[in-house]
Amino acid sequence: MIPNGSEGIGHLAARIFGDLVPKAPDAYAMSDLAMIATLLGMAAEDYDRAADVLIADETEITAIFDAARPNIADPVLKARMASALVSPPEGYRVSQLSARADAAMRVLIDLHAWVEIAQDEGLLWAVELNGRIWRFLERHTERRAYHAAF
Amino acid sequence: MTTTANTLREGLSRYLSAQWYVDTSVEAASRIPGGASRETWKCVAVVGGESRGVIVRLDPDTSLIDTDRATEYRTMEAAHRAGLPVPTPLFLEHDTQWLGRPFSVSAEVTGCQASPDGIPEAHREKLGRRKWELLGEIARLDPDQLNLGGVMASTSAATCALEQLEYWAKVIVDDEIHPNPVAHAAIRRLRRNPPPPAQKLSLVHGDYRTGNFLYTPEGEVAAIFDWEMAHLGDPLEDLAWSLDPLWHWQEPELAGRLLPHAEAVRSWQIASGLSVDPEAFAWWRVFASIKGIGIWISSSEDFHKGSSKLPILALAGWLMTDRQQQILVDYLSPHSPHRFKGAFE
Numbered sequence: 001m002i003p004n005g006s007e008g009i010g011h012l013a014a015r016i017f018g019d020l021v022p023k024a025p026d027a028y029a030m031s032d033l034a035m036i037a038t039l040l041g042m043a044a045e046d047y048d049r050a051a052d053v054l055i056a057d058e059t060e061i062t063a064i065f066d067a068a069r070p071n072i073a074d075p076v077l078k079a080r081m082a083s084a085l086v087s088p089p090e091g092y093r094v095s096q097l098s099a100r101a102d103a104a105m106r107v108l109i110d111l112h113a114w115v116e117i118a119q120d121e122g123l124l125w126a127v128e129l130n131g132r133i134w135r136f137l138e139r140h141t142e143r144r145a146y147h148a149a150f
Numbered sequence: 151m152t153t154t155a156n157t158l159r160e161g162l163s164r165y166l167s168a169q170w171y172v173d174t175s176v177e178a179a180s181r182i183p184g185g186a187s188r189e190t191w192k193c194v195a196v197v198g199g200e201s202r203g204v205i206v207r208l209d210p211d212t213s214l215i216d217t218d219r220a221t222e223y224r225t226m227e228a229a230h231r232a233g234l235p236v237p238t239p240l241f242l243e244h245d246t247q248w249l250g251r252p253f254s255v256s257a258e259v260t261g262c263q264a265s266p267d268g269i270p271e272a273h274r275e276k277l278g279r280r281k282w283e284l285l286g287e288i289a290r291l292d293p294d295q296l297n298l299g300g301v302m303a304s305t306s307a308a309t310c311a312l313e314q315l316e317y318w319a320k321v322i323v324d325d326e327i328h329p330n331p332v333a334h335a336a337i338r339r340l341r342r343n344p345p346p347p348a349q350k351l352s353l354v355h356g357d358y359r360t361g362n363f364l365y366t367p368e369g370e371v372a373a374i375f376d377w378e379m380a381h382l383g384d385p386l387e388d389l390a391w392s393l394d395p396l397w398h399w400q401e402p403e404l405a406g407r408l409l410p411h412a413e414a415v416r417s418w419q420i421a422s423g424l425s426v427d428p429e430a431f432a433w434w435r436v437f438a439s440i441k442g443i444g445i446w447i448s449s450s451e452d453f454h455k456g457s458s459k460l461p462i463l464a465l466a467g468w469l470m471t472d473r474q475q476q477i478l479v480d481y482l483s484p485h486s487p488h489r490f491k492g493a494f495e
Contacts (some may be wrong), residue, residue, distance in 0.1 A: 015260055020323040031183030035461035098328070105329040112331065113338055120342075137332050141475045146468075 006048035010148075013040035040135035053143045054097040058085060060136045063102045067132065070123045078113060080107045108133070116129055152242040153208060155179040158191055158249065162206060166195050166255075167250040169241055173197075183460075184264070188219075188378070192258060204219075204256025205237060209251045212459070219244075221301045223254045225353070227294040229377070230458035235363075236285065237373050259373040264301075264365035267396075269360075269423045273369030278373045278378040278408030279417045281363065286421025289352045289385035298351060302382050307348040310383040315340050315437060325451040333443045336436055336482060345433035348384035349424050356380050358388050359397045360406040386426065389418055390432060394492040395477050396442060396470065401489060411492050428494040433445055435492065439478045446470040 002008050016037035024030035064079040071147050072078045084104045092094055118126035151254055159176040165449040178194040188207040195202045200492045209219055224243040230236050240255040246252060269277060319337045356379025364373045393414065405414040415426055442455060450467020452458060480490045 026180060027354055028181040028183045032461055035465050039461060039464050039468065102328050105331055109329055109331050109334045114340075116335075116338060126226075131484055134479075134485060137335070137486065138479055138483055141332060141479045144472055145476060146472055 005071065006044045009040055009044035009047060013037045019022050038148075042146050045146055049095060050094045054094070054101045056143060057101050057140055058097075058104060060139065061085065061101075062109055064108065064129075064132060064136060065111070068115070068129055070113070071118075071129070072114065072124075076115060077107075077110060081111065083101070090099075095122065153191075153192075153249065153251075153452055155181075155190060156388070157488045158206065160218075162193060162204075162255075165241075165243065166197075166204075170197060177201075178211075181475070183469060188222075203260055204240065205256050205258050206249075206250060206253055207256075212378065218301065219252055219254060219378075221380060222376075224298060224301045225377040225380040228298055228353075229288070229374070232291055232296065234284065235371055236377075236472060237375060239261075246374070256285075259364050262366055262372045264364050264375075266360045266437065269365065269371070269407070270367075273365070274404070275406045275413075276369045277371065278404075278406065278414060281360065281406065281408060282392070282417035284363075284371060284415045285355070285358055285388055286418040288355055288358075289350075289388065289422040289424060290431045291353050293353050293382050294352055298353070298382070299387040302380070304350065305382050307384070310348055310351065311345050311387075311433070311437070312341070314383060314387065318437075318441045318444040321448055322440070325444075325448040327447070327454060330443060330447065330475070332478050332482075333440060336440050336478050339482060340436055340440070341434060343433065344382075345384075345386075345430045346427065347388070350385065351382050352385040353387075354381050354383040354385065354388050356388070356391075356426075357391045359394075360408060373445045383395050384434070385424060386430055387437065388437045389415070389426070390431060391441070393435065394415070394438045394442065394490060395480075396473055399473060406487075426494075428482050431494065436478070436481055439474050439481065442456055442474040443471060443478075446474060 013035075016033055021030055021033045021037065024033055062085050065084065069078060069081055072081070084107045085100070089100055112130075115129050115133065116128050119130050157177045162176045162179070162221075163174055163223045166176065167407070175196045176193050177196050178305070179191050182190040182192055182205075185192075189210055191206045191208070193204050193206055195204055204307060207330075223239055224295065226236050226239045230239060238250050239254070240256040240257060241256070243249075315337065322333055322337070326333075335455055353374050357376050358374070362374065362376040364375065365369050366372050376439070383432065391406050393411060401407050403410065403412045410412070414489060419425060446466050449463045453463035453467055456463075477490055478487060
């Protein structure tokens with residue numbers, strides 16, 4: 001494994017920015033190299049946090065599904081929520097965690113749509129659950145924000 | 151396919167000689183960085199001892215935006231005829247025998263730059279006022295007089311908003327690699343709460359922002375370019391897109407990094423003769439972010455699954471999607487502190 005992978009990738013980005021961009025033969029190559037360095041900086045951020053981001057999402061989505069189930073009348077949606085995250089992950093590679101998070105997220109999107117309709121009907125539990133989903137979406141977005149990019 | 155400066159010079163020399171009926175030699179060709187919707191080259195053609203700068207836009211193998219070259223070219227022609235500052239369009243060529251791909255040629259606008267980073271502090275306000283005046287002038291044009299029916303879909307003041315929404319919603323559904331719960335929530339919100347009909351149907355530039363016009367060292371707007379997403383629709387669409395927080399991420403108080411939001415809107419209103427209904431504008435600014443996410447995730451899809459590995463596709467797909475989601479959460483979450491204030495807060 002790369003020692004301190006995130007830091008190592010960051011060093012490569014800095015090397016491109018500091019040493020290679022100024023030596024680029026033309027404006028187009030310079031622009032390409034600068035973009036690649038920025039992208040490497042973003043990859044460095046994701047290298048360190050990717051598993052944490054995906055597992056944090058999964059934990060929160062599980063709690064939302066648990067809170068929603070008693071109020072959801074749609075049996076298909078209820079069953080999808082029940083089965084989405086019930087078994088443990090097949091492995092902890094980021095690709096495996098990502099596929100699992102995607103499957104759960106698709107159920108959450110459908111749940112959110114269902115809750116919005118219930119909220120429009122004035123159901124208090126739906127107002128509360130909609131607020132909870134938005135809290136999750138705030139954290140979901142914040143967890144993914146890139147701080148290294150310009 | 152890869153275009154090199156040599157193959158471009160050779161093919162373009164033959165093409166321009168045929169078009170101008172005089173021996174023409176293209177003696178310099180350099181690719182312009184930035185926008186990925188077309189491959190753009192700056193060339194110098196020597197005709198009878200006289201040098202002429204031309205800009206060549208080649209169809210991409212893949213790009214941020216899947217668009218028809220004819221829409222861009224014909225719209226630029228119409229804008230040119232209407233007196234707007236645009237690069238003079240010269241040729242639209244569909245035949246691949248010359249450069250291996252279809253392309254368009256326009257006259258170079260010399261002595262200018264486009265980078266938002268290069269705008270001198272002293273010229274920001276002046277450029278900003280002119281930028282939104284020109285957008286108002288685009289909105290004021292009568293689309294029936296522009297003769298663009300052949301390249302643009304017809305629409306109506308009552309239906310254009312939801313048509314645009316459904317177009318971009320489909321792009322998101324078709325191209326998303328990972329599900330985007332914030333974008334889907336925004337799409338549902340806009341479907342449930344459609345805006346009022348447009349005050350009028352207008353020509354919509356489709357990507358009007360700082361970075362898509364050339365300015366002179368004296369702070370004048372010399373040419374508006376990147377018309378490939380032009381269409382007919384609600385003029386508020388362009389206004390909302392031009393004021394999207396993405397374009398002033400580093401300086402949120404200055405619309406397009408040029409002047410205060412309210413000043414931008416005022417310049418647009420005076421030039422267009424139109425008013426801005428804050429509720430309609432609120433719909434269009436959420437739409438702007440949905441359209442943005444549509445563009446960014448389709449560029450990401452191109453980068454990951456397509457043949458092109460241009461870094462600009464990845465930058466748009468990775469970074470812009472992230473920022474556009476932050477903007478949408480700020481607009482829509484019931485708990486939002488609304489840090490992206492606009493012209494009406």
